[in-house]
Amino acid sequence: MIFFRHLAVRLGNSILLLLAVIVLNFILIHSAPGDPAEVIAGEMGGATIEIIEEIRSRYGLDRPLWTQVVIYVRQIAGGDLGYSYYFNQPVSSLILRRIPPTLLLMIFSLASAAIIGVVLGVISSYAPHSVPSHLITFFSLAGYAAPVFWTGLMLMLLFGRFCPIFPVSGMFDIVAGHHGFAYVWDVLRHLALPSLTLILLNAAQFSRLSRASMLESLSTDYVRTARAKGLNERRVFLVHALRNALMPVVTMAGLQFGPLLGGAVVVETVFNWPGLGRLVFDSILRRDYPVLLGILFISAMMVILANIVTDALYRLIDPRVRGGPK
Template sequence: MRGLFIIGRTTAQSIPTMLGIIVISFILLHLMPGDAVDAIVGMSGSASKETVAQLRETYGLDQSLPMQFWNYLSGVFQLNLGTSISYSAPVLDVILERLPATLTLMLCAFVLALAGGIVIGWAMAVFAGRWPDRLLTAGSLLLYSAPNFWVGLMIIVLFSAKLQWFPSSGDESIGAGLTGWAWFLDRAHHLVLPSCALAAFFVAIYARLTRAAMLEVLRQDYIRTARAKGLHPMLIQFRHGLRNALIPVTTVAGLHLGNLLGGAVVVETVFNWPGLGRLTMNALAARDTQVLLGILLLSSVAVILTNLLIDWLVTWLDPRIRS
């Protein structure tokens, strides 16, 4: 019953947040100079005033801003995100077509960042003050300070151009006609470099956070008690130390979903990955506000759902929260 109460309370709290996101996103996007009709006219070269006026009337851009917002909000409540002007298709269909590629990239990068950061942070805490700690600290600071596009370009230069181990762009081999296991391996081969580029920044964050949490936990009284009982050092570190140190790491990791999506915009552009990142850049160039609003809305829903999942995970990790 308490779990259902927590879910209901979190859901109720998310409704005003979603409304605020919709309002702010709508206003900010409509403050951009120009609109989709201006982009269409610019790509076509020229158009008469009558043609421009007809296009604005067709797409509802001749209406006042409050009326456009009301029409959009009414459509959202009916699960209708509008029609993309640049793609001439429902916005939801356009997003769902690109969503699997972005989710795959984000999931792989998230798992890689979390696993790599925890392992590196654990090693830094175990060898605190010695040369492995200093070496790993320098490496994590480098990853933390380097922007995603630079990391992506350096990865392409080293592992694609020089060593030729991995492809530099795309999500599959064009024209290969692969199926089954060969197709899966080909997709995984293309996924390695963009996942590493997207995860690099977050590996550094989780490593530093795990190190600090582990050092704090290893100084607690119950750790000294476990050592006095003669438990194996690895059992103490993993069962009693690392599990409690993962609580702040897990909480911060849930908050980074939005950052992962923002980083995916840059990484997908560098690696020519056909996901929501490239769709966002194309929609910005075409002033397709309906697509941009749809991406922002679905991203916000994903962040809220992830935070709910993280709350449950933290509750499982820390029995004190359940009590």
């Protein structure tokens, strides 16, 4: 009961947060240099001043900023995210088409990075000052320090030129069918490199955190009690120490959602993955404000949701947080 009340409060706060995000984004983007009307006119192949004025009034770009904000918020509340300048489609349908590939990439990468990172961190904590541990630390840090696009390009080079087992571009081949197992397999093959780029970036953080968390867990009193009870080392490690050590990792996984979305922009652009990230990149170049705002709104919503879910998950895992003490 307390759990649901808490959830309701969180949701209420989130709505306020979203509103603030929309308004702020709107103001920021419209303060950027560059006139969308001229860009659109340019795309059309040049235009006279009258046509530019007409474009401007059609898209409402000649009204004062505050009025535009209010109109926009009212629009969103009604579910209409606007109309893309460039694509000449409703923004919502544009975004909706692009969400699944991005979600696929992100969730797959996050989950894999978490699992791989935790496994490496646990192995590293088993023998904290050994050679494998140092190697793991070294490669994690390398993956974290290298810029995302560099990693992506290197992987592309490696697998495109020297070891062509994974396709380096796009999400699927035109020749493959659009249904059935062949399609799924095809998508997975294309998923390999983009997700590998993101995994190399994130696994480092998970492995460092889980290593530190495990080492702390192993030095607690209850682990000493478990050893005193005569339990074998594997049980002590995996059942007693790991369970407690995972809690900060869960929190971090939730927090990583936001940055991962940012990383996805670069990765999708490098690998031509047809997701939101690619759309963001293109829209920025084209000054396609409605699409940009729509994407910002959707991604803010996704990040907030991810954090709520993480928080709820944490409360479920840790019995101390769950209910009040007796």
